[in-house]
Amino acid sequence: MTGNAEKAVIDVKSLDKRFGPIHAVRNISFTVRQGEVLGFLGPNGAGKSTTMKMITGFLEPTAGTVSVCGHDILEDPIKVKEKIGYLPEGAPLYGEMTVKTFLDFIADVRGLKNVEKENRIEEVIQKIHLESVRNQTIETLSKGFKRRVGIAHSILHDPEVLIMDEPTDGLDPNQKHEVRTLIKEMAPAKATIISTHILEEVDAVCTRAIIIASGQILFDGTPAELQAKSDTGRLDDVFRQITTKFYQEQGESAQS
Amino acid sequence: MNNIKAIFQREFSSYFSTPVAYVFIVIFLFLTGVFTFYLGAFYERNQADLEPFFRFHPWLYLFLIPAIAMRLWSEERKTGTIELLMTLPIPVHQAVIGKFLAAWCFTTVAIVLTFPMWITVNYLGSPDNTVILASYIGSLFMAGSFLAIGSCISALTKSQVIAFVISVVICFLFLLSGFPLVLDFFHGWAPQVVVNAIASFSFLTHFESIKKGVIDIRDLIYFLALICFWLYANVVVIEARKAS
Numbered sequence: 001m002t003g004n005a006e007k008a009v010i011d012v013k014s015l016d017k018r019f020g021p022i023h024a025v026r027n028i029s030f031t032v033r034q035g036e037v038l039g040f041l042g043p044n045g046a047g048k049s050t051t052m053k054m055i056t057g058f059l060e061p062t063a064g065t066v067s068v069c070g071h072d073i074l075e076d077p078i079k080v081k082e083k084i085g086y087l088p089e090g091a092p093l094y095g096e097m098t099v100k101t102f103l104d105f106i107a108d109v110r111g112l113k114n115v116e117k118e119n120r121i122e123e124v125i126q127k128i129h130l131e132s133v134r135n136q137t138i139e140t141l142s143k144g145f146k147r148r149v150g151i152a153h154s155i156l157h158d159p160e161v162l163i164m165d166e167p168t169d170g171l172d173p174n175q176k177h178e179v180r181t182l183i184k185e186m187a188p189a190k191a192t193i194i195s196t197h198i199l200e201e202v203d204a205v206c207t208r209a210i211i212i213a214s215g216q217i218l219f220d221g222t223p224a225e226l227q228a229k230s231d232t233g234r235l236d237d238v239f240r241q242i243t244t245k246f247y248q249e250q251g252e253s254a255q256s
Numbered sequence: 257m258n259n260i261k262a263i264f265q266r267e268f269s270s271y272f273s274t275p276v277a278y279v280f281i282v283i284f285l286f287l288t289g290v291f292t293f294y295l296g297a298f299y300e301r302n303q304a305d306l307e308p309f310f311r312f313h314p315w316l317y318l319f320l321i322p323a324i325a326m327r328l329w330s331e332e333r334k335t336g337t338i339e340l341l342m343t344l345p346i347p348v349h350q351a352v353i354g355k356f357l358a359a360w361c362f363t364t365v366a367i368v369l370t371f372p373m374w375i376t377v378n379y380l381g382s383p384d385n386t387v388i389l390a391s392y393i394g395s396l397f398m399a400g401s402f403l404a405i406g407s408c409i410s411a412l413t414k415s416q417v418i419a420f421v422i423s424v425v426i427c428f429l430f431l432l433s434g435f436p437l438v439l440d441f442f443h444g445w446a447p448q449v450v451v452n453a454i455a456s457f458s459f460l461t462h463f464e465s466i467k468k469g470v471i472d473i474r475d476l477i478y479f480l481a482l483i484c485f486w487l488y489a490n491v492v493v494i495e496a497r498k499a500s
Binding site for chain 2: 019053056057058059060078079081082084086088090092093094095096097101105106108109110111137153
């Protein structure tokens with residue numbers, strides 16, 4: 001252990017989740033260190049969101065555990081939740097609140113007070129460019145603004161861990177670029193996980209990529225390593241190669 | 257405490273940022289008026305008291321309180337904000353208490369706004385105001401019990417309609433548990449102790465004695481225990497959902 005960069009901030013140990021007969025996540029293990037941006041790739045229904053929901057303490061794993069900054073999610077969920085900033089899939093928000101009152105509420109829960117609270121809210125509003133809509137109710141905002149409010153809420157307490165489920169989904173190209181720049185800007189001080197099925201995003205922001213399908217890890221390495229596996233040098237191709245090969249093998253083993 | 261306060265504020269102001277609060281308060285005041293003056297024969301009785309007013313509270317609450325409580329958790333499930341709430345560093349029981357207190361406070365506002373009734377009866381005669389005060393307190397506690405039931409049920413489902421209907425049915429059973437409708441079901445096979453116990457669960461019996469101006473500490477404890485039980489069940493339901 002030499003300094004922060006070496007320390008695993010998120011440590012996922014043999015995580016497993018079943019929903020009745022559906023085996024959503026199968027024995028997944030990985031770690032994320034400070035400064036790393038882990039891209040979670042996989043087809044729809046691969047178990048990306050479920051894994052994130054378990055790391056953030058929204059779902060309980062069937063087996064295995066997660067520790068964040070040294071706190072176990074099952075033993076000390078509140079400590080873990082304090083460390084994490086989380087943007088759930090689709091960025092659900094309280095529509096009837098205004099942007100300002102919503103951020104106020106989050107700041108209260110995050111334990112920010114008085115001047116510090118006002119300053120921090122103001123700082124985040126500036127950073128995410130929400131000045132023009134601060135007193136508008138959230139349900140009247142466009143999709144791009146709603147997503148930005150979601151991002152604002154997740155970084156309000158300057159968390160050590162940032163987990164974002166499809167942060168750029170449904171945004172226009174400019175907004176996508178903005179969100180990616182923002183993530184890159186914040187990355188050095190945090191451990192970040194983002195899920196996506198847009199492969200260009202991996203190239204643009206991630207320092208590491210994990211491909212999962214049917215709840216299993218198929219690849220874990222840098223985007224460059226991933227690219228090297230492809231004959232054409234395109235991430236799209238290698239993604240298709242890895243996942244379709246996996247599904248074919250699964251189909252064969254199911255038949256035999 | 258901080259968390260409970262934050263949840264409380266958010267929840268309480270959300271009643272007023274949608275038409276829910278205003279619709280509810282207007283309907284509540286209108287119906288209490290109708291029931292008191294027409295069905296309760298407030299004038300014809302020629303008595304300076306608010307008995308005809310309080311008599312109908314349990315029946316009004318039966319439909320109106322589940323309507324307030326149904327959104328507490330169902331809506332969060334439906335819109336997905338429950339994921340937001342449950343990944344904030346708030347213990348489940350604090351979220352449950354904060355939401356419940358907000359709904360209870362909102363109901364209190366509605367009940368307090370019936371004060372013209374109290375002014376009227378004081379203008380027309382000289383009622384026993386301690387009886388009226390006791391009745392108000394009893395009514396509040398009964399409303400709290402209905403709310404706790406509704407809150408727990410709403411945690412079970414995404415659908416506010418289902419939450420409403422089931423809450424009404426359960427509240428109805430609690431209202432009538434001292435009456436033959438419920439007791440006949442248990443007579444004959446259940447031991448007398450059990451039948452008596454069920455009969456003692458009736459909201460009406462407990463409210464009846466408070467309404468006469470007798471604040472028996474046991475009646476208040478009954479309502480408080482009921483609130484605690486249903487809120488505890490509420491926490492259990494939410495925790496169970498996490499593991500499913």
